[in-house]
Amino acid sequence: MIFLKILLWPFSILYGCIVTGRNKLYDLGLFTSTDVPVAVVCVGNLKAGGTGKTPFTQYLLDTYSETHKTAVLSRGYGRKTRGFVLAQAQSTAVEIGDEPLQLFAHAQDRYHVAVCEDRIEGVKRLLELVPDLKLVILDDGFQHRKIKRDVNVLLTEYNDPFYTDMLLPSGRLRESRISAARADVIVVTKTPPVYKPLPHQRFISYIKPRVPVHYTGIIYGDITHQKGKTDQVKSIILVTGIANTQPLVDYLKEKQLDIIKHFNFSDHYSFSLQDIEKIENARNKDESIQIVTTEKDWVKIVPLLDQLNITSGWNYLPISLGVFSNEKVLLDLIQQKISKRLYSLS
Template identity: 60%
Template sequence: MIFLKILAWPFSILYGAIASCRNYLYDLSWFKSYLVPAAVICVGNLKAGGTGKTPFTQFLLDHFSASYKTAVLSRGYGRKTTGFVLANVDSTAAAIGDEPLQLYTHAAGRYHVAVCEDRVAGAQQLLQQIPGLQLIILDDGFQHRRIKRDVNILLTEYKDPFYKDYVLPTGMLREFRRGAARADLVVVTKSPVAHKPLNHEAIHRYARKQIPVHYTAIQYGAYTKSGQAGVGDFDQVILVTGIANSGPLLEYLAAKGIQVIEHINKKDHYNYTETDLKIVQELQQRNPQAQVLTTEKDWVKVVPLFNTCGIENTWMYIPIDLLIHTNREELLSVINTKITQRLKSLINHS
């Protein structure tokens, strides 16, 4: 493994240098960043792959949509469409991507969900189609610098902080660590309940000295089946996941004394097929005492296949919420101050 990393190191330097050059040209305004007439929050990371962006984005949407007319804009990774798509009741994962669909299922009319590869074009479409839009949250937009933002939120995992990682392909970073200097606050995700603080000196070696560091964790909700939360007792599951890291879920189940007798572990954003469901059905028939359990992100993709396959919907999923270890009000206040400043400036210039 070390030998392979040594071989990959020159490519990491090249990859990082290209990203740094691009960022430098944005800093010099040689590459243009566009200012849109709404407050913009960016939620992102330096690492390629999952760092808990969706739960944190959901947390922001739940809170700020109560005060501002809000929309979330994502690239829609894994979708089979292109261009701008505004989510509606008929949207599928194929049309908008699994994570945006998951966000939309929680919206209940409180906020809007859209996808577009071009964040500037996407924001412009949102402003045209949603009169009075005040706040746009960019999901996974840290490296997308064509659109200016009022708050840059950098997420990093507790067990794999960015300051210990390296640029692709040696490590998993999309750019050099010093990209953290663009952050207005750092949020450490997937922190244990009894966690020790990370090395804040190491964080601020790359991020600006004065920015706050907050700690969050994934909190699992009640098992849900056919829209009903609170499934009866069980001690064995057939686990089906298509997420970046299923480790925390496996740890949670083990702590609850639930045995995973079979784990069908697909790649992140995996698009399930009828064959996949039939394989799970056969496993369930051989293990009738086991419940089929999946994540909410996977659930929104498998539900449409049940009718197509003629399979009874016996699966259940486990939702996740965000637990804030540090001062929740302080975290929200920092963000809200930036939002109100931006909205006031728009009023003053109107």
């Protein structure tokens, strides 16, 4: 692995020069960011792969949609469509992507969900379709500098903070560590409930003065079927299509669940009927064995279960976000910037 990183390092240097040059052009004003007539909160990261953006985005949607007409705009990674698509009741992961579909499943008319590669065009369409829209949350938009934002929230994993990583392809960073200086707040994700804060001096080298660092973690709910909570689960087949399965596996083992088989698909995997049948066959008609998947994968799997008329044995594990540091300070910081922007527009 070390040899491979050394071998790829020259390509990382070339990639870094290109990305840093692009950012410099924005910093100098030679590339411009477009202002839009709504408050914009950007949730993103420096690393390629999952850092817990969806749970944090869901947390912001649940919080601020109570007081502001809100929409979330994503690129819609993994979808088979192009251009702007507004999520509807009949939308599928093929049309909008699995993470936006997961967000929409929680919406209950409290906020809107849309996807568009061009975030400026996406906001313009939202403004046309959503009367009195006040707040847009950009999901995974840290690198999309064509649009101005009022708050930049930079996420980084507790066990893999950005300051320990390297640029692609020898590492997993999409841009240099110094890009963290654009952040208004750092949110550490996937933090264990009992934790020791990361060395603050490691952040100071890259972030602006007085930028706060907050700690959040995943809180798992009860294993759930479409009809509600599933009781007395002991043996499971685990089905995942996420970037990092280890925290989930660790949690299930802590709950003393026997994982007899793990179907570990790639992140954003597009399940097929054949996949479902293969997983069903692994159960061998043993009703004591329950199939458990993630909430992100569940929204893609349910339509396939309906096609195969499978009504039992499949479950998902819901998740929510826990804020372990001072939650009020975090929310007040974001709210102040939203309010300042909305006041300037009034």
